[in-house]
Amino acid sequence: MKRFLVLAGIxxxxxxxxxxxxxGNWSGVDESVVEKIAxxxxxxxxxxxxxxxxxxxxxxxxxxxxxxxxxxAGYYWRMLMEGKGKRE
Amino acid sequence: xxNILFCIGLLLLATPAHAMHISEGILPLPWxxxxxxxxxxxxxxxxxxxxxxxxxxxxxxPLVGLLAAVVFVIxxxxxxxxxxxxxxxxxxxxxxxxxxxxxxxxxxxxxxLLIQALFLAxxxxxxxxxxxxxxGIAGSFAGYMVFKAFRTIGAGLAVSAFAAGLLSDWATYLxxxxxxxxxxxxxxxxxxxxxxxxxxxxxxxLPLGILEGAMTAGMVVLLYRKRPDLLMKMRVIKAExxxx
Numbered sequence: 001m002k003r004f005l006v007l008a009g010i011x012x013x014x015x016x017x018x019x020x021x022x023x024g025n026w027s028g029v030d031e032s033v034v035e036k037i038a039x040x041x042x043x044x045x046x047x048x049x050x051x052x053x054x055x056x057x058x059x060x061x062x063x064x065x066x067x068x069x070x071x072x073a074g075y076y077w078r079m080l081m082e083g084k085g086k087r088e
Numbered sequence: 089x090x091n092i093l094f095c096i097g098l099l100l101l102a103t104p105a106h107a108m109h110i111s112e113g114i115l116p117l118p119w120x121x122x123x124x125x126x127x128x129x130x131x132x133x134x135x136x137x138x139x140x141x142x143x144x145x146x147x148x149x150p151l152v153g154l155l156a157a158v159v160f161v162i163x164x165x166x167x168x169x170x171x172x173x174x175x176x177x178x179x180x181x182x183x184x185x186x187x188x189x190x191x192x193x194x195x196x197x198x199x200x201l202l203i204q205a206l207f208l209a210x211x212x213x214x215x216x217x218x219x220x221x222x223x224g225i226a227g228s229f230a231g232y233m234v235f236k237a238f239r240t241i242g243a244g245l246a247v248s249a250f251a252a253g254l255l256s257d258w259a260t261y262l263x264x265x266x267x268x269x270x271x272x273x274x275x276x277x278x279x280x281x282x283x284x285x286x287x288x289x290x291x292x293x294l295p296l297g298i299l300e301g302a303m304t305a306g307m308v309v310l311l312y313r314k315r316p317d318l319l320m321k322m323r324v325i326k327a328e329x330x331x332x
Contacts, residue, residue: 026168029176030111033288034268037281038114041272045212046113053209061208062164069161076154080147080315 109204109219110268112212119271124217127198130225134195141192147318152192155184158307160200163223164210167299172291178300179223182231182256183307186249187322190228197224218267226263231256231304245312245325246305253304257297261289 035045052061115123141148159180166175184193198220204210211219231252238248269282312319312331319325 026173026175028166029174029289029292030109032174033285033292034110034114034264037285037288038268038272041274041276041281043114043116043272045111048112048205048209049213050206051209052207058209065164065203065208066161069157072157073154073161076150076157079150080154080318 109201109211109223110215110264112205112214114212115215115218115267115271117214119267120214120217122217123215123221123267127194127217127220127225130191130194131198131220134191134193134198137189137191138195145321147321148188151318152188152196155180155187155193156196156199159184159196160203162303163197163200164204164208167296169292169295171295174292176292176296178253178296178303179227179257179260180300180303181223181227181260182235182253182300183249183304185228185232185256186235186252186304186308186324187311187319189322190225190232193228193232194220194224197228218264218271222263222267223260227256227260230259245329246309249308250301250305252301254297254301256304257300258293261293262286265289 038044052058138148138152142152162178162180165177167177168175179197181193181197184196188196198216201211201216201219201223205213205216205219234255235248235252238251239245243251265282265285268285269278273281308319308324312325316325316330320327320330
């Protein structure tokens with residue numbers, strides 16, 4: 001676990017430095033590839049049915065999704081590992 | 089200190105994901121309907137398989153729950169790719185296909201994609217079918233078949249899982265390119281447009297596929313160390329490969 005944290009820390013530091021010095025605008029490939037090329041052919045994205053892409057609302061729903069998803073992953077991981085304990 | 093650095097790094101990366109999912113309205117309705125028609129049987133078989141397996145063995149439920157949560161989180165997690173200056177996300181379907189099979193993996197991806205389309209402005213409802221086909225079906229089947237092929241020729245668990253993750257990611261983006269090129273081309277020739285889209289994806293997806301391979305190998309090896317019995321039950325490893 002300690003080795004993983006060291007490795008993750010080094011990788012993230014390298015990534016942060018490279019992000020700071022890279023000239024890209026960090027748009028997603030849906031924007032920089034899919035929507036760009038579709039736009040060139042006359043197809044444009046329309047507003048989604050439930051549009052959460054308004055101000056910081058999108059950050060909030062992504063944070064919520066991360067919390068719920070992370071909780072569920074941890075919960076089920078624990079269930080799997082407890083299953084092992086019960087067998088032994 | 090390392091933990092704090094790790095958390096700061098994660099916070100700096102935390103932005104809404106915009107990646108392979110095809111957004112609402114990009115595909116013309118007939119093409120969107122076609123991809124729905126392709127996706128439905130795979131998802132239906134996945135649902136049937138899950139019901140049958142969960143009835144006989146309760147340990148499938150937490151495993152499928154874990155994989156669903158992992159696929160949901162990582163498929164909306166933007167990863168900055170410094171070589172391209174863009175962001176994209178892994179898919180996780182190679183990993184799920186290895187562990188629970190390609191049909192259940194397609195079902196898991198369809199649920200993750202629906203939630204993302206409904207609440208995260210990520211993908212679209214009209215393009216849900218196309219996104220299931222690229223991420224759920226192409227990604228899962230590519231990952232599953234590559235893993236089985238590598239195991240058949242005697243490759244180790246980690247190497248096979250790495251190759252499966254890598255190629256499932258690339259297969260997903262190749263399929264997205266096909267869907268996009270066929271849907272938007274109008275009178276333009278198909279192959280040059282397909283080539284243009286694939287080439288545009290390469291700077292981001294080439295390194296990201298390697299990351300996806302590493303994540304897939306890491307997850308499979310972790311499960312092998314913690315619950316090898318599960319892997320044997322799911323026919324990922326053979327009885328003679330069980331650790332002593």
